[in-house]
């Protein structure tokens with residue numbers, strides 16, 4: 001089989017990943033994608049023509065050795081493939097599921113020039129799941145203890161990957177997390193149907209096994225400040241607190257009952273498991289047979305709207321002020337949302353929420369938009385069309401227009417340098433902040449970005465912290 | 474896990490819990506709160522830190538059992554553990570030497586006002602407190618308040634103890650009697666705080682209230698705790714919980730707090746049924 005010519009390889013169609021059928025899945029929180037079988041994975045791996053200069057790797061923010069791991073998959077050495085990926089990516093089971101592959105690794109795949117690109121993400125997911133199911137996540141060898149201590153603030157992908165590298169380098173690592181569960185957005189934001197929480201838990205467990213100390217319920221800034229951590233024996237601090245401050249629309253009626261930020265809605269449902277109320281104590285608005293509108297066009301908006309459908313919404317709308325081509329959400333998510341019966345209202349912008357006499361949301365006034373010249377982001381700027389207002393009936397609204405940076409660290413660590421959006425300023429090579437021994441990475445530096453970028457930042461910081469600790473002997 | 478060092482009812486349905494939490498005890502300032510979760514299926518509920526003890530490494534919370542989680546919390550005894558306690562959260566009270574400072578506590582609100590009254594006294598204020606309850610047994614922390622305040626007035630709605638009437642009536646009497654008052658802190662049920670704000674609005678007495686919206690994370694991440702103050706949206710957990718009483722939109726706060734009313738009843742009923750079943754089972758086994 002492996003002696004196929006490139007021509008023969010190119011003839012193999014991209015393998016579809018089995019998924020729950022759309023009518024069934026929109027009534028449950030089980031994972032939508034079911035993953036490749038061994039046969040499908042092998043077949044897909046054969047589509048890779050093993051380029052001498054694999055351009056796919058350039059598309060991956062952390063440079064996963066894609067060609068090499070795929071060749072191991074084709075040989076059936078899945079554990080070897082998993083190890084190969086992990087040289088660069090600590091969280092393949094997560095990234096294989098949530099990376100925007102179509103604009104990163106896969107868009108650069110040579111096969112994709114003429115045919116569909118090799119399904120790199122699906123293969124990555126397959127080998128990570130294979131390894132976890134077969135042998136559990138394998139734990140690597142640790143270097144001898146250095147006696148140095150590092151504090152990591154935040155347990156999202158940036159914090160977890162930094163912790164994983166530093167513990168292997170022999171340092172003592174404590175991760176401080178504000179919430180009662182570990183994983184950051186992977187736990188409280190991205191829903192179960194896209195990223196099962198057991199996968200995140202397994203990653204955290206493997207870090208615990210390596211000796212990483214996790215302290216939940218610790219809000220740095222309040223429980224301890226960054227300076228106190230440094231004074232209390234930590235040689236270095238890595239700040240990875242994410243971008244967790246929800247933006248609102250700042251329009252009339254936004255504080256009516258039934259209006260949520262995406263963070264609140266998703267936290268109630270994912271972290272607090274409100275979809276299992278009353279078995280779990282935290283409630284969420286009852287959307288069964290009601291109309292729901294989600295404002296925004298990113299992954300967060302798709303997650304919120306698809307969640308509302310699963311909670312039984314009659315009509316669930318995405319309301320976005322530009323057109324479908326400008327939507328930043330992953331294509332796969334938009335496709336899945338459409339299959340699940342989500343309705344999209346493009347070129348519409350909310351101008352006012354309307355309540356009933358008891359203050360419950362009843363509708364939203366929308367204004368039609370048209371697209372003008374491209375703005376700073378390169379996307380065409382939406383311009384309101386005068387006199388085009390119309391009202392639709394809704395019972396719940398979710399605002400998913402992005403997050404700013406949480407000010408707690410800034411307020412309690414004033415000598416760190418921030419930009420005008422409240423993001424921490426770092427040296428991009430080393431993730432070093434303006435404060436000695438203090439590093440930062442992930443969404444708190446970039447603003448809301450991606451899991452893989454946050455993970456990459458965590459690893460870059462770990463390498464730099466290691467150098468810093470060596471030189472500060 | 475956080476150990477309960479002592480637990481006692483100080484009024485019907487109101488329990489004082491001393492919890493081992495040395496870090497929080499060391500850091501906390503008047504006006505700050507913790508968020509507690511009692512079980513893996515549990516909700517996160519905010520509770521004010523009423524007191525702390527550095528030697529023991531403990532914090533005190535005073536809990537009124539009104540719904541599922543607070544009743545469950547109040548079923549805890551000395552030696553039991555609480556799953557999650559996070560804090561101290563929120564901005565500390567703004568304390569300065571105002572002159573004459575009046576702290577008003579309605580019901581369990583007295584527990585929330587108490588630490589701030591202590592801080593006001595320490596800052597050199599002449600402190601008066603007005604604490605009220607439905608009837609005598611609902612008045613809490615009278616002795617503690619007497620220790621830190623220059624004057625303490627107790628009111629009961631039914632006249633079974635102290636002044637017969639609401640805390641606001643007592644406050645109005647003091648104002649009408651031309652007593653000098655430079656600052657008022659009022660904490661209790663929303664209608665009470667709103668009434669205090671109305672009493673002090675005309676005489677332009679600086680008045681602060683502590684808001685109690687429904688919270689989830691308590692760190693500014695969800696925006697669920699938002700309230701309208703001075704026509705602007707604030708996140709009570711990080712921008713507050715204390716705000717200028719004359720600028721708070723109490724109606725919005727009250728309305729938003731009703732969001733989950735029927736679910737709260739369901740949760741409470743289920744819990745009460747379960748506890749009754751457990752009690753019957755225990756009785757049958759005996």
Ligand SMILES: Cc1cc2nc3c(=O)[nH]c(=O)nc-3n(C[C@H](O)[C@H](O)[C@H](O)COP(=O)(O)OP(=O)(O)OC[C@H]3O[C@@H](n4cnc5c(N)ncnc54)[C@H](O)[C@@H]3O)c2cc1C
Nearest residue numbers: 154156157158178184185220241242442443449450451454
């Ligand atoms: C709903 C949603 C869907 C998304 N979907 C995708 C997707 O499909 N693909 C993709 O690549 N990206 C996606 N993203 C973006 C991605 O999740 C983030 O870019 C990534 O999680 C950022 O990682 P981080 O480690 O920087 O921060 P986070 O994951 O935000 O973690 C930060 C952690 O720090 C904790 N923290 C904050 N302040 C403190 C403090 N003071 N003390 C202690 N702890 C603190 C927080 O509680 C949190 O747990 C999505 C984001 C959201 C919200």
Ligand SMILES: Cc1cc2nc3c(=O)[nH]c(=O)nc-3n(C[C@H](O)[C@H](O)[C@H](O)COP(=O)(O)OP(=O)(O)OC[C@H]3O[C@@H](n4cnc5c(N)ncnc54)[C@H](O)[C@@H]3O)c2cc1C
Nearest residue numbers: 518519520521536537540541542543685686687688730737
């Ligand atoms: C900053 C702050 C400090 C507080 N301090 C104290 C205190 O020291 N002692 C005390 O007894 N109570 C205090 N509360 C109120 C306490 O948090 C609520 O009584 C408790 O959350 C109710 O939970 P439950 O499950 O028992 O009742 P539920 O059945 O959930 O609710 C009953 C009532 O409590 C309100 N409520 C529900 N969930 C919350 C929530 N997460 N946060 C706030 N209110 C809620 C609802 O509006 C409802 O009217 C404080 C609230 C805040 C915001």
Ligand code: SF4
Nearest residue numbers: 060064095099104105
């Ligand atoms: S980490 Fe993401 S971008 Fe990199 S190869 Fe894997 S799926 Fe592609």
Ligand code: SF4
Nearest residue numbers: 048049051056109110
């Ligand atoms: S570019 Fe595509 S075909 Fe070439 S090595 Fe990468 S995945 Fe394989």
Ligand code: FES
Nearest residue numbers: 691693695696710
């Ligand atoms: S409780 Fe979530 S922002 Fe205040």
